[in-house]
Amino acid sequence: MKFRLVVMVTALAAALASAEKLAIPVGLDAYLPVPDHNPLTREKVELGKKLFFDTRLSRDQTVSCATCHIPESAFTDERPVGVGIAGRKGRRRVPRIVNRGYGKSFFWDGRAATLEEQVLKPIQDPNEMDLTLPEAAARTGLSVEAVQQSLASYVRTILSGDSPYDRYLLGDPAALAPQQRLGLRLFTGKAGCASCHIGPNLTDERFHNTGIGWPNDPGRFAVTGREPDRGAFKTPGLREVARTPPYMHDGSIRTLEEVIDFYDKGGKPNPAFDPEVRELRLTAGEKAALAAFLKALNGTLRDGM
């Protein structure tokens, strides 16, 4: 019993020591939520990174997490919807998985409550990697829990911050050009973007129906069964947004400018439409300023420990 206690204390100390070494980029919260049952350790993060790039986790060994979540593309890809093994198409855009350690729910419809729950689902999804968890464990020689914990740990370390936007907020007025400063004022003011895109990750982690994809995809309704959630999707964070087209949960809008136009016109009203989305009546100059500001959200992207 005493030995177990010593081991636990030692493990905890090691975990804390490692956790301290995770470099949090400027502008993000130093407090990165980590579940008690899966403390962040260098070993797990390194294992998770290997698994992230490991094609053995897909049935035909052609697809890894990184096939769609490409590090050089801010951990997404350029296709409108995800493509899994044998060219099987998903129905939603591959999300940028940056700063997801701060997330409160996962996937566009929020069907996973934790990163630990989330990371196993693409492995099992027939349209993505199509492998059972016992098969994944057997192929990697790891327990399912080890795969789960290490992948989640690695994803937690994928962080983007230290952008011109962060530096501006923290007191460097020259970090944003005048047009970008106007864009920021519009973002938090007239354009109403900050009604949903708030905080360091520029997401409220809530679900909104903007009319995109209506009525083909039930969105959050499939999880909750609540009619007001029909067609609602989680607000995506906007870190690295300017370099990761196409946009929206179905990848249906090609450019940032078109996204701004979509919201300027008030979205696509429907019976479950979110009242937060309203016609904006932006001028051409204001739209350009918003787009310029969104480009200031490209920052320093890092992963691992």
Added chain:
Amino acid sequence: MRCRVAVVVLAAVAPLAGVAESGAPAPRLVWSGPEVTLLGGPSPDGRYLSYVDPATRNLAVREIATGRSRLVTQNPSGSAEYAYFSVFSRDSRRLAYAWLNGEGFYDLRVIDRDGSNQRILYGNQQAGFVQPCAWTPDSKSILTLLFRADNISQIVLVPAEGGPPKVLRSLHWVYPKKMDLSPDGRHIVYDSFVDEATGDRSVFLLTLDGARERRLVDAPGNHLFPLWMPDGKRIVYASDRTGTMDAWELRVENGEPAGRPRLLRRDLSRILPMGITTEGDFYFGLRSGSVDVFVTKLGDPAPNARRATRRYPGRNVAPAWSPDGMALAYLSRRGSENFGQESRAIVIRRLDSEQERELLPRLAHLERVRWSPDGKALLVSGSDNKGRGGLYAVDPQSAAATPVVTEAGAGFRGFEGLWAVDGRSVFYLHGAGELRSREMDTGRESTLFRGARLRHLASSPDGRLLAVGEGEAGIVIIPAAGGPPRRLQFAGLTELEWGRELVAARGAELWRVPLDEGAPVRFESPGNRQSGFSLHPDGERVALTAGDIKPEVWVLPLR
């Protein structure tokens, strides 16, 4: 003199610094009077109290033993700049404080207690408000709350010698009402929502490196305003878990709660904890006294004044008569104390049955209520939970709030507005420079009048004329359908209402303002009338707010 009777009666229900638990020390009144503000705190050595001088709005320091005060800052002559929250350094020699600068947002500044070595540490329009809460033990950083334009509050460390803040924790649509740093500098305690629907808060602990967060108080109720005791082993906080706002203590060991919370003192009512000295003296502010809504006869108020509210005595303001004169809506304060926005309910009192119904729209702040011409809707000035100030239509049956016009930069009190007589559009003051009309269905807007320092808006009963205060010296009468405005002289204007006649307020006084440019005539009115009155459609009765709220500073020894 007779009107004072009502206030004295109400004051009797206000507690005097709580009820002692057996064996507990008694709190002592340290400071009361018109110059008291509660925006500062005690120095750790217990010798001084920082505050904002109400006359000049400068940061000031009061020597507690002698009562001598001195200004620490000097705002530029004629400027609108002023000091706000402040906190002493651990050696009691310096102060960190918030300062509204000339650009209209708050800087974080530091200054020596004697007024020397003032320095700006941080300022950013997108973090429009700052609140310094504690210095680190080495005095190298200041634990500060930033309130961002996107309505996020952030717990940050600001280097005392300058440099970018370090963000520790971001909170969506909520701001801690108090935050403190343990004497060893390792643990922050702060309060935050645990239930957005009820607004209930709890106390959380966050390590200074941001590595770990822990909820400290799990009991049902509202737990807030945490402060560290100087031994670093206990926190003191306020809680309403017994039904009254009490002071509680909780032991904390290695960042974890140890044992059960202990009640220190019951029923501290409108408490605003300020700080704890190194000797363990717990300084707190109390807002004593009360304000209430009264109904009386216009021009003859005192003999017939009677309280129009039944529940929550002493915390009711801003009355508004319904168009048929059969109902009175007013705002009733709920929840814990705060600076600025506060939780309020709309109460609708029927005069025939004397029944009251309470509406709790999902809005962060309600400032003012106006009835629609058909009495089927309310127009509320205020702000929502995402920090958007403006005007909201509130259904008097369901309490559902629908934005009429909102803006992120409008301020939490929202726009001053009223319904057009046809009920299909509203008039409102946008900023201080424009009177606008807005169609409810289409959102189409037009500007009726442009001016400077526009405040206070009233409409003639037939809806054909609008009255707007312009600065403090005049009233502009504007045809609602458009046309040339004309001006009436009225010095010191603070409010406007239009019943059968146009009535203006100058502080507590109420005046009839003739439209024919004759001299204003003063009505007799209570000397303790506060802002917020409404004229009954019968032209005789008036509902008004009266009373006094007096901030006081108390100390409770907790050694």
